[in-house]
Amino acid sequence: xxxxxxxxxxxxxxxxxxxxxxxxxxxxxxxxxxxxxxxxxxxxxxxxxxxxxxxxxxxxxxxxxxxxxxxxxxxxxxxxxxxxxxxxxxxxxxxxxxxxxxxxxxxxxxxxxxxxxxxxxxxxxxxxxxxxxxxxxxxx
Amino acid sequence: xxxxxxxxxxxxxxxxxxxxxxxxxxxxxxxxxxxxxxxxxxxxxxxxxxxxxxxxxxxxxxxxxxxxxxxxxxxxxxxxxxxxxxxxxxxxxxxxxxxxxxxxxxxxxxxxxxxxxxxxxxxxxxxxxxxxxxxxxxxxxxxxxxxxxxxxxxxxxxxxxxxxxxxxxxxxxxxxxxxxxxxxxxxxxxxxxxxxxxxxxxxxxxxxxxxxxxxxxxxxxxxxxxxxxxxxxxxxxxxxxxxxxxxxxxxxxxxxxxxxxxxxxxxxxxxxxxxxxxxxxxxxxxxxxxxxxxxxxxxxxxxxxxxxxxxxxxxxxxxxxxxxxxxxxxxxxxxxxxxxxxxxxxxxxxxxxxxxxxxx
Numbered sequence: 001x002x003x004x005x006x007x008x009x010x011x012x013x014x015x016x017x018x019x020x021x022x023x024x025x026x027x028x029x030x031x032x033x034x035x036x037x038x039x040x041x042x043x044x045x046x047x048x049x050x051x052x053x054x055x056x057x058x059x060x061x062x063x064x065x066x067x068x069x070x071x072x073x074x075x076x077x078x079x080x081x082x083x084x085x086x087x088x089x090x091x092x093x094x095x096x097x098x099x100x101x102x103x104x105x106x107x108x109x110x111x112x113x114x115x116x117x118x119x120x121x122x123x124x125x126x127x128x129x130x131x132x133x134x135x136x137x138x139x140x
Numbered sequence: 141x142x143x144x145x146x147x148x149x150x151x152x153x154x155x156x157x158x159x160x161x162x163x164x165x166x167x168x169x170x171x172x173x174x175x176x177x178x179x180x181x182x183x184x185x186x187x188x189x190x191x192x193x194x195x196x197x198x199x200x201x202x203x204x205x206x207x208x209x210x211x212x213x214x215x216x217x218x219x220x221x222x223x224x225x226x227x228x229x230x231x232x233x234x235x236x237x238x239x240x241x242x243x244x245x246x247x248x249x250x251x252x253x254x255x256x257x258x259x260x261x262x263x264x265x266x267x268x269x270x271x272x273x274x275x276x277x278x279x280x281x282x283x284x285x286x287x288x289x290x291x292x293x294x295x296x297x298x299x300x301x302x303x304x305x306x307x308x309x310x311x312x313x314x315x316x317x318x319x320x321x322x323x324x325x326x327x328x329x330x331x332x333x334x335x336x337x338x339x340x341x342x343x344x345x346x347x348x349x350x351x352x353x354x355x356x357x358x359x360x361x362x363x364x365x366x367x368x369x370x371x372x373x374x375x376x377x378x379x380x381x382x383x384x385x386x387x388x389x390x391x392x393x394x395x396x397x398x399x400x401x402x403x404x405x406x407x408x409x410x411x412x413x414x415x416x417x418x419x420x421x422x423x424x425x426x427x428x429x430x431x432x433x434x435x436x437x438x439x440x441x442x443x444x445x446x447x448x449x450x451x452x453x454x455x456x457x458x459x460x461x462x463x464x465x466x467x468x469x470x471x472x473x474x475x476x477x478x479x480x481x482x483x484x485x486x487x488x489x490x491x492x493x494x495x496x497x498x499x500x
Contacts, residue, residue, distance in 0.1 A: 035312060036360030040303055056348060060304045060356070062312070063281035064150065066224055068494045080311070080321060089189050091226050 001136040008129045012038050013055055015133065016045015019121070023050070025072070026099045027140075028115050030107045033123035038131050039105045042123060043075050050101060061105070065090060072100040079106040087113050141214035142206070143480070144238070145473025146199065148231030149223025149251045150282065153194035154469035157206035157213075161477035162264045165206035167463070167470040170194040188226035195234050202469070210242040217476030220248035220486070221496025228492035236488050247476040248486040251467075252278050252285060252498045253295070255435040257475035258464040270458065271430035275423055277416060280436035280466075281307035281322065284353050286419055287499060288427045293478045295499035298423050299351030306412055306438045309355035313362050313408055317401065318375035319393070320382045327405050328441045329390050330397060334406030339365065341411050351419050358411055365404060374398060413447045424453060432457045439465040 006012045019042075023029065029046070031039040044055035052069035061067045061077040068074055074095050081087050087110045095102055096115050107114055117139040124132040142165070147154040153170035203210075218235035221228060232248075239246040255278045263270050274289040275298075284301040304312070307324055314323015341361045346354055377396040381388050394402075420432060432455055434448060440462045448457045464470055479485075 034363070035316060036356065036363050040356065056302055056352070059301055060308060062308045063305060064223070066494070068225075090224075091188070 001134055004133040004135065005126065006131050006133065009038070009041050012041045012123075012131060012133075013045035013048065016042045016047075017049035019135065020046045020049025020101075023101055023119070025101070028096060028102045028104065028107075028118040030114070030118060030120045031103060031105045031123070032108050032120060034125070037123040037125060039123060042121065042133070043103050043105070046101070046103060047073055047075065066095075072098065074100055074102045075105075076102060076107070077105040078109060081110075084110050084112055141477075141480075142208055142212060143215045143217050143247075143473040143476050144199070144202065144208070144213050145249070145254075145469040145471070145476065146195075146216070146218045146231045146235045147251070147254070147467060147469040147472045148191045148195065148227050149219045149221070150227060150467060152467040153191045153198050153231075154467065155195075155199040155202035156468060156470035156473050157202055157208050158261065158470055158473035158477075161261060161474055164261065164265070164464075164470050164474075165208065166202045166204075167468055168198050168202045168205065169468055170198050188224075188230050191227055191230035195230055199234065199238075210238070210244070213242070213244055215245040215247050215476060215480055215485075217247040217249050217472050217479075218490075219251045219254065219472050220490055221493035222251060223492075223494065225492045225494050228494075232490060232492055236490070240488060245480070245485045246488070246490065247479050247484065248490045249472045249475045249479070250496055250498050251472075252283060253293075254471035254475045255280075256287070256289065256433055256471075258460045258468070258471035259433045259435050259458045261470070261474035262460055262464065263458055270433065271455075273427050273429060274431040274433055274455075275420060275427065275429040276433040276435065277420055278436045279306040279416065279434070279438035281305055281311060281324075283436060284355075284416075284438075285498070286351060286353075286423060288423070288429075289433070297497075297499045298427075299349060299353060299419055301353040301355060302346065302348075303354055303356035304359060306353070306355055306416060307436070309359050309412060310438075312359050313405075316363060316366060317371070317405075318378035318382075320378075324437065324441060326393065327409055328443055330393055330402060331406045331409040331443055333394060334399070334402030334404070336406040336410035338400075338403035339407035341407065343411075343415075351423060353415060353419065355412065355415070358408070358415075362404065362408060369400070371401070374401060409441075409443050413441075413444050416444065417447060417451055420448075421451070421453070424455065429455050431455050434459050435465060435471075437466045 044058040052073040122134040156167040157165045276287045286299040288296040310324035
């Protein structure tokens, strides 16, 4: 597990860009953290780092559930789902099978539907705009 | 001429028949059907499988209620984006099959353009035309966009949310405080019982386009406010209320919501409304707007309606009726008329576009 830290939204985006370069072309990345922890902000950086979209194009998929950015990036948010059944009917297994980077917010609520091999990034508030960011590889 | 509209982009399976871009003959939304209860009712129709279950019945109901036969239709219109591809495909495949079987022109409609046309249709029904250029604010759980609407129904994007949608901020704050989900209507009902000036939120200034919206910082500020207090007991009481009654009355909510929390809700609502209307005011002058259209689920918010009416904008402020603010298919049929006149028909190869944009 790696422990990183950032002091502002801009730094979190920049960290996301750096992390993007280390990601395999096909992987599932869980973004874990409470409301306002910076999950979508980090996703902006990762999407930018993968060359898929500019940070201002990346918004929260809470209501829309899945955003697609080409080439081959999915940004998923399971916040408003209540049951694993609902998450299953989204067709996530199909997305996991693709040659794509799949970023998932609130995925930790449904561990039973996640692939065994994944990257988990946990974001924690560390006072003001500062964040502590823990990156771990599970099963990989 | 009548157009059948079909909408399956996100949570709702919907069908509607509109005549001459003016008269709404029937609008059916699956979650509002009594018979839908047996499928679980409140479960969002987010999955293609759920749309599949509902689509045949919903379209049939719209055709029957409007007294329309397929040969009497001028076209079939369907949402082709933005939305979930799997969900969009259900409506699109159904629309294509109808188009092919009955020899009807097929028209693909952008969901967000649909929201704008719900208001255009209702304004026409009232004997008026929306004067252009107009400003259009489309705000819902999934979208917060500000457009300039030009002659010929051409659109220019003026601003959009950088992070959370306006409706999403409502939902997250409501959930945080134990008001359930979705939470927009509850906050709207309780906000008048609190003091909107009680809590001051300082929102970070954004870099880049000053017309873009941001609601993530406000959400985090509310989280901080709740963390600084011991709200466990009241949140517990509200969750218990929701368990015993899925639709509590305002008085029931008030009984489990202390003054401070009501003040927070009122202040939150005021901040969101100010955030929305401030940009409307700025852009209205820039483009010499002759009307303001507000649509999308957030347009059902009574606080926003009141504030927009009292803002004394130098142009008429147009809201849809509440039933046409949230997702529906009437707006899809309504938006199709201008495309029909322009001959913008789609082939059977029309594709679903998850990230379809209206303008950039």
